[in-house]
Each structure stands twice: as structure tokens, then as C-alpha cells.
Amino acid sequence: MPGRVxxxxxxxxxxxxxCKEFPGEDSDQRSIECQWRRGGNASNNCTVLSLLGxxxxxxxNVPDNLFWKFAKENFDFYNIDTxxxxxxxxxxxxxxxxxxxxxxxxxxxxxxxxxxLPDVRADDFSKVDLSQFSWIHIEGRxxxxxxxxxxxxxxxxxxxxxxxxxxxxxxxDGLLELAQYASVxxxxxxxxxxxxxxDMCAAIEGMKQHVQKGATIICPWGDLGAVxxxxxxxxxxxxxxxxxxxxxxxxxxxTFIAATIFSLLKNTSLQQAIDFGCRTAGAKVxxxxxxxxxxxxxxx
Amino acid sequence: MPGRVxxxxxxxxxxxxxCKEFPGEDSDQRSIECQWRRGGNASNNCTVLSLLGxxxxxxxNVPDNLFWKFAKENFDFYNIDTxxxxxxxxxxxxxxxxxxxxxxxxxxxxxxxxxxLPDVRADDFSKVDLSQFSWIHIEGRxxxxxxxxxxxxxxxxxxxxxxxxxxxxxxxDGLLELAQYASVxxxxxxxxxxxxxxDMCAAIEGMKQHVQKGATIICPWGDLGAVxxxxxxxxxxxxxxxxxxxxxxxxxxxTFIAATIFSLLKNTSLQQAIDFGCRTAGAKVxxxxxxxxxxxxxxx
Numbered sequence: 068m069p070g071r072v073x074x075x076x077x078x079x080x081x082x083x084x085x086c087k088e089f090p091g092e093d094s095d096q097r098s099i100e101c102q103w104r105r106g107g108n109a110s111n112n113c114t115v116l117s118l119l120g121x122x123x124x125x126x127x128n129v130p131d132n133l134f135w136k137f138a139k140e141n142f143d144f145y146n147i148d149t150x151x152x153x154x155x156x157x158x159x160x161x162x163x164x165x166x167x168x169x170x171x172x173x174x175x176x177x178x179x180x181x182x183x184l185p186d187v188r189a190d191d192f193s194k195v196d197l198s199q200f201s202w203i204h205i206e207g208r209x210x211x212x213x214x215x216x217x218x219x220x221x222x223x224x225x226x227x228x229x230x231x232x233x234x235x236x237x238x239x240d241g242l243l244e245l246a247q248y249a250s251v252x253x254x255x256x257x258x259x260x261x262x263x264x265x266d267m268c269a270a271i272e273g274m275k276q277h278v279q280k281g282a283t284i285i286c287p288w289g290d291l292g293a294v295x296x297x298x299x300x301x302x303x304x305x306x307x308x309x310x311x312x313x314x315x316x317x318x319x320x321x322t323f324i325a326a327t328i329f330s331l332l333k334n335t336s337l338q339q340a341i342d343f344g345c346r347t348a349g350a351k352v353x354x355x356x357x358x359x360x361x362x363x364x365x366x367x
Numbered sequence: 368m369p370g371r372v373x374x375x376x377x378x379x380x381x382x383x384x385x386c387k388e389f390p391g392e393d394s395d396q397r398s399i400e401c402q403w404r405r406g407g408n409a410s411n412n413c414t415v416l417s418l419l420g421x422x423x424x425x426x427x428n429v430p431d432n433l434f435w436k437f438a439k440e441n442f443d444f445y446n447i448d449t450x451x452x453x454x455x456x457x458x459x460x461x462x463x464x465x466x467x468x469x470x471x472x473x474x475x476x477x478x479x480x481x482x483x484l485p486d487v488r489a490d491d492f493s494k495v496d497l498s499q500f501s502w503i504h505i506e507g508r509x510x511x512x513x514x515x516x517x518x519x520x521x522x523x524x525x526x527x528x529x530x531x532x533x534x535x536x537x538x539x540d541g542l543l544e545l546a547q548y549a550s551v552x553x554x555x556x557x558x559x560x561x562x563x564x565x566d567m568c569a570a571i572e573g574m575k576q577h578v579q580k581g582a583t584i585i586c587p588w589g590d591l592g593a594v595x596x597x598x599x600x601x602x603x604x605x606x607x608x609x610x611x612x613x614x615x616x617x618x619x620x621x622t623f624i625a626a627t628i629f630s631l632l633k634n635t636s637l638q639q640a641i642d643f644g645c646r647t648a649g650a651k652v653x654x655x656x657x658x659x660x661x662x663x664x665x666x667x
Binding site: 084086089091093094097098100101165167169174175176178180181182237257316 | 397
């Protein structure tokens with residue numbers, strides 16, 4: 068069993084409308100199904116890690132209201148520790164996403180809102196006893212505080228055998244600079260496109276100059292699979308493993324990251340790790356939500 | 368002050384995401400603003416009637432949960448009576464719509480979900496003391512119960528001076544048959560298109576054979592304004608009254624209907640009534656929500 072993982076980032080409520088088709092603008096349709104889910108990248112990472120068998124904790128800010136009650140119960144259900152979360156009072160709004168899942172192709176279209184909940188603060192993060200974690204994974208956001216948080220994690224990792232990873236996902240400036248603090252960097256297709264890197268290999272090449280010596284760069288690219296690079300290994304690849312039918316791609320990227328971390332924690336090779344990431348993400352998109360990966364047979 | 372209006376139909380929660388642009392499929396964006404609103408056609412009709420100065424009641428089924436608490440407080444705020452509503456227990460889900468408003472053109476894209484809340488039942492409707500109402504407006508749905516409800520309303524109206532109106536809005540079979548019970552019939556562009564009526568005048572012509580003798584047919588058509596027909600008046604028209612900037616079209620059709628009813632209650636001419644309907648709907652789309660019509664100066 069690999070060691071405990073700490074995921075730092077956002078928890079939000081996803082209101083997921085599963086639709087017969089992606090709506091045309093100004094149209095009116097009835098969904099096939101409406102689901103409330105606990106969402107947010109770091110929160111989803113925890114769900115997948117837990118389903119795969121890792122012990123994990125979520126660290127983030129949450130307002131103390133009914134949405135938190137819902138999310139907390141769901142964290143508990145998946146056996147995810149939330150004891151380090153910073154609880155804000157109910158005058159703050161819970162971040163919320165409305166998501167349209169097109170049942171024909173599994174596409175997920177996300178509209179996110181976060182009215183007033185602040186980003187996680189370094190002061191709060193510094194109170195967490197990091198010695199219990201083998202891996203600290205941080206969702207990248209443009210925030211001065213996140214630089215401080217990554218520095219704290221990096222300092223901790225330099226003393227004790229802990230891996231620090233960061234996810235750079237959004238099409239925004241100010242994220243690239245976060246790569247310097249981590250030994251594993253996940254970059255998304257959107258993030259790559261924002262920097263003018265038009266394919267997986269260009270993304271790896273482009274990132275190389277922004278990371279620590281010896282760092283691992285991992286770049287999933289939807290149905291083209293994923294690539295990863297570390298100087299002592301070189302470039303490795305994995306194909307994607309699409310399921311018989313693509314049902315729901317919401318959280319597929321979060322699944323890839325969590326499964327890759329899970330694999331790396333077990334000291335598999337870099338190639339094996341991204342291969343397991345792609346297989347698990349492939350299983351996930353074959354079903355609604357994440358529970359489909361509980362059944363190991365779905366991970367092809 | 369015109370007499371009291373009863374609006375029969377749906378109350379739902381609208382989660383409105385106001386966006387910089389209408390999303391492309393599989394994209395990811397942050398909204399400008401997220402609002403929770405009480406919605407549903409009949410529920411919106413009441414809001415507009417009340418803002419214009421009419422006394423009104425909403426009749427519909429509602430599950431007794433936190434969404435009802437939210438909706439009830441909002442009904443109370445707008446001085447809308449809900450004492451006749453049928454309260455279902457919390458095991459029923461509150462109908463919910465996620466709505467995308469494109470801030471560039473005010474378009475509203477609606478995805479509606481109603482998991483298990485039943486349609487209104489004639490038995491429940493028969494318990495309402497209809498003698499207090501001058502107008503009974505019913506949102507058309509395909510339901511055997513709604514035929515019975517419209518018959519009850521029609522019987523009542525034949526004894527006492529009360530107007531019964533029905534809205535036929537959705538692109539569905541089984542609504543056309545409801546027109547026979549009402550003396551005022553509102554038909555939407557979508558409903559007309561569903562029956563192959565390609566413009567306002569074709570819609571009026573097409574409807575004529577499905578209504579009572581002497582009934583009024585009213586058909587709004589977005590930025591082309593509206594037409595109405597009654598045999599003793601003939602066909603009358605109104606242009607639309609677009610505001611300087613179209614901000615939010617969610618509920619524009621509901622506004623037109625409510626304002627037209629409000630005007631007809633005051634015994635204005637049919638032409639004046641649809642003109643007031645168009646002016647009020649024009650004012651509404653110039654602002655977020657309905658409060659913009661409170662200021663009579665906005666109704667051009």
C-alpha cells in the first residue's frame with residue numbers, strides 16, 4: 068500500500084446535467100438526469116486515489132454551509148480525510164460549477180463560479196503536519212500564497228522523502244512560475260495551448276527550461292494518450308485506452324493525475340505510471356462519476 | 368386595481384450563470400456572476416403581475432425542502448400568495464434549471480430537470496376557492512389531470528365573470544387539445560414551429576380551428592413583436608420594444624404573458640394589451656431578473 072497523499076486545492080459542487088445533446092444557444096431542453104456531485108480538481112484527485120486504495124487527505128478552504136455538509140458527507144463516504152480543511156463562515160459562498168454532459172459523446176462543458184471564497188493561505192498550510200504524507204499534490208492557481216505554499220512543501224520535501232507535484236491546467240498567465248517548486252509537474256492540453264505548444268512533445272520541450280533539474284514533466288493529451296519526461300529516463304509515451312462507449316468525461320484529467328501519482332508512489336517506472344494513468348482515465352470515461360474505476364476489471 | 372389572478376403551473380429553482388460568451392462544447396469557463404432565482408413560467412408570471420401591481424396567487428406542487436424555503440421567501444418578498452400550494456414531502460426533488468445567460472446578447476439557454484415531482488392534480492385544484500379570482504392562468508402541460516383542471520376552471524368561469532387563459536409553449540404533442548377550455552390562449556414561437564406554423568400569422572390561422580368561438584389567440588414572436596386575434600376585433604399587432612442593450616432574456620415570454628393579462632384585466636383593447644405586453648417584455652430584457660420593470664419609466 069503506498070503512503071498517504073495530500074491534495075491541495077479546490078472543492079466545489081458540480082451540478083451535472085446529463086443531456087441528449089449539447090444545447091444550441093437560446094434553446095430549452097429537459098435533461099436526462101441531474102446529479103449533484105462533489106467536484107474540484109484536488110477533491111476529485113482524492114476520490115480517485117481513495118478508490119484505487121491510497122490513503123489521502125484533502126486540504127482546501129470551505130465555507131460552512133449546507134454544500135459543505137453535502138461535500139463533507141461525500142468525502143467521508145470515500146474515506147478521505149478533511150481534518151486539515153480551513154472552514155470559513157457561511158457568509159462565503161461555496162464554489163459551484165454547472166456542467167453539461169453530452170450523453171452522445173461524453174463531452175463535459177463547465178461553467179464555474181466562485182464568488183468570494185479566498186484561495187488557500189500559506190499560514191493555514193503551514194499548520195498542517197506534513198510528515199505524515201509521502202506525496203503532496205498541489206492544484207496550480209495564480210496566487211502569491213500558492214508560491215509560499217509550494218515553498219513550504221519544497222522545504223519539507225528536501226528534508227524528508229516526500230514528492231511534491233503541481234498541476235498546471237488553466238489557460239492563464241502566472242502558473243508557469245509554479246513549476247520551479249515541484250519535482251513532478253502535470254501540464255494540461257489547455258495550459259500547453261496557452262503557451263503556444265501545439266502537441267505533447269512541444270509541451271514537454273517547452274516546459275523543460277522551467278523546471279528543477281531532474282524533475283518529471285507529465286502531459287496527458289485526451290485521446291492521444293500521454294507523454295512524460297525525466298532527464299534520466301528520456302521521453303516515454305502511453306496510448307489512450309478508450310472504453311467501448313465514452314459516457315462522461317468530467318474529471319477524466321483528475322483521474323489521470325491521481326492514478327499516475329498512485330502508480331509512482333508504488334515505485335513503478337515512469338512509463339508504467341502514465342500507462343496506468345491512461346488506463347484508469349479510460350475506465351472512468353466509460354461510466355458516470357468515478358465509481359466505475361472501483362471495479363479493477365474496468366481498468367483495461 | 369385589477370382583480371386577483373391565479374397562476375397554475377411550475378415553480379423551479381433557476382441556477383443562472385451569466386457568462387462572457389456562450390460556451391463551446393467541452394470548454395471550461397468562469398462565469399461573470401452566478402445567481403439563484405425562483406423560476407418556472409407560472410411562478411414568473413406571478414412575479415411580473417405583482418410588480419405591475421396586481422394581487423396574485425401561485426398554485427403548484429412543491430416539495431418541502433430547502434429550495435422551497437428559498438422559493439417561499441422569495442414569493443413572500445414579492446407579495447405573492449402561495450397558500451393554495453400542495454406541499455409534497457422532502458423525498459421529492461425540487462425542479463431545477465441550469466441557465467446560461469450570454470451577456471453579449473442576453474440569450475438564455477435552459478436545461479431543465481424534474482426528477483419525480485408529479486404534475487398538479489385536479490383533486491387538489493378543486494379545493495381552491497376560485498371565487499376570489501378574476502383571472503385563472505394555466506401553464507399548459509401534457510397531462511390528463513390538466514384537462515380536468517381546465518374543465519373545473521371553465522365550469523367556474525361559465526357561472527362567474529372570470530377569464531381562463533392557457534399558455535401553450537413547449538414543442539410537444541398533447542398541448543393543442545388544451546386550447547378548447549380557455550377563452551384566452553397564448554402560443555409561443557416554439558409551439559407554433561412544432562405545428563408547422565412558420566410565422567405569427569400562420570400560427571393564428573392554424574390555432575383558429577382549435578379554440579372556442581370568441582376566444583382570443585395571442586402569439587408573441589420575440590423581436591418581431593406580437594399578434595393577437597379575436598373574431599370581433601380581427602387581427603391586431605404590436606411591434607417589439609427592444610431596450611438600448613439586451614441583457615437577460617430569461618423570463619421574457621413570461622413577462623409578456625403577465626403584462627398582457629394585467630392589461631386585459633383593466634379592460635383595455637386587445638391591441639393595447641399586447642402593446643403593453645411587448646413594452647414590458649422589452650423593459651425586462653434590458654435588465655437582470657424582473658425588478659427592472661418595477662420602475663415604470665423602463666416600460667417605454
